[in-house]
Amino acid sequence: MKQSLFPAKVLLFGEYGIIENASGLSIPHNFYQGTLKFHSNLSFNKEFLHSNSQLEKYYKFLLFLEQKxxxxxxxxxxxxxxxxxxxxxFHSNIPQGYGIGSSGALVAAVYDKYAKNKLCLKKRNIISLKKIFSQMESFFHGKSSGIDPLICYLNLPLLIRSETDISSIGIPEKNNFQGKGGGAIFLIDSGFPRKTSSMIEFFFVKLKHDSFKTILKEEFMKYNEKCIESFLKGDFKILLKNVKLLSTWVFHHFRPMIPKNFLKIWEEGLFTNLHYLKLCGSGGGGFILGFTPNYEISREKLKQYATEVLFRF
Structure with a gap:
């Protein structure tokens, strides 16, 4: 029987803004994948034992929902x-606590294997699936939008306009601009995982202030929207300008979400225009997204960190 593999995901744009109904753009990342798998010799494999016991806890959570x-x-x-x-x-190479959907892939795999009446992949079912996945993933984060498992399950890029307006979308093909220039969108490994819950808590505390809510809508959401628009058009010169605005805004208003070892690198990028960094998911650790007009120079500058190209342009 063929194993069903579920990819990781990368939220290119929309972190935190999605919570306030801003737009988001998320893509599957097939370099990292996970699948449900039987192992014949559990006693000799700690990872399998740990995963199996986690699945049992997850089962108890779903059983509680069933009883209610x-x-x-x-x-x-x-x-x-x-x-x-x-x-x-759950056999997976998706790093946990890195902002690329390790729990989302697990939820997608459990739904795919055990849901009694799986919804077919039609546009009208996307919102229903999102609600289902939101509930299923709440076991891992306390609260979930359901977007991560949705991306992992559909294995399609999704454009999120609001809670009720989500659609699959075509994005510029990587191969279309391989070799055309030195630019790239890439992942940087900060070197340690992050705790999603503490970052989200910080965001909600800030959101209580009307002044922050105003600049979030008037500045952050506007830059975010322009980034999505220029990326989908394949206008990478304009994209870099907008990412710089977004990166600057995050540096000033979301500083606690930036790993301390990246504050100087983040600021240097803004001053030199060598590359612009942004949060990959909730921040605080895990992966960071980089946008650069010259990947070779950026990679050399960041050589103490592992980097991985998502797109070349």
């Missing part, structure tokens, strides 16, 4: 529990 008659996903819990006892686990 709130289980939107209608998961076949009997089958799920039996497979956990037989030694199923």
């Amino acid at each position: 008659k709130k289980n939107l996903a209608k998961i076949d819990l009997k089958n799920f529990y039996e497979d956990i006892q037989k030694g199923i686990s």
Whole structure:
């Protein structure tokens, strides 16, 4: 039987803004993937043992929802529990706490394997799937938009306009601009995972202030929108200008979300125009997104950190 592989995701634009109904653009990242898999010799593999026990905790969470008659996903819990006892686990190379959807891929895999009445992949079902995944992923983060599992499940780029306006979208093909220039959008490994909950808590505290709410809407959301627009048009010169505005805004208003070892690098990029950095998800660690007109120079400058190209232009 063919294994179903579920990719990681990268939120290119929209971190935090999505919470306030701003636009977002998220893409699957197939370099990292996960799948549910049986292992015949669990006792000799700590990772499989840990994953198996996590799945059992997850089963108990879904069982609680079922008992309260709130289980939107209608998961076949009997089958799920039996497979956990037989030694199923989530086999994945998606780093946890890095902002690229490790829990989203797991949720997508559980839904795909155990949902009794899976929704077919039609546009009208996207919002229903998002609600289902929001509930299923809340086990991991306390609160979830459902976007991460949705991306991992559909394996398609999604343009998020609002909570009720989400659609799959075509994006510039990587191959279309390979070799045309030295520019790139890339991931940087900060070197340590982050805690999503503490970053989101910080954001909600700031959101209580009307002055912050105003500049979030008048500045951050405007820059974010222009970034999405220029990226989808393939206008990378304009994209870099808008990413610089976004990066500057984040540096001034979301500083606690930037890993301390990146504050100087972040600021230097803004002054030299060598590259512009932005949060990849909630921030605080994990991956950071980089946008550069010359990837070779940026890679050399950042050589103490692992980098990985998403797009060349």
